[in-house]
Amino acid sequence: MVPQTFAQWKSCIVNNCKIDLTKDFAEERLMVYEDFNNPETQKFISLYGEAHLQNIINWFKQILQ
Numbered sequence: 001m002v003p004q005t006f007a008q009w010k011s012c013i014v015n016n017c018k019i020d021l022t023k024d025f026a027e028e029r030l031m032v033y034e035d036f037n038n039p040e041t042q043k044f045i046s047l048y049g050e051a052h053l054q055n056i057i058n059w060f061k062q063i064l065q
Contacts, residue, residue: 002052009055023063026061026063027064033053033056044056
């Protein structure tokens, strides 16, 4: 299931993936996902689409607030 809300995404990352959503982690991921030339970002777009990528970017920014 692809998360549709911040709460679903956060639960998936924290509970299923066992990843702590720290400021450092969010900043690292944003550096990747905001670089549209990054191969990892291109792969993400090919798998999930640009709309979901924008959701992910926005959700990581929420973590930083």
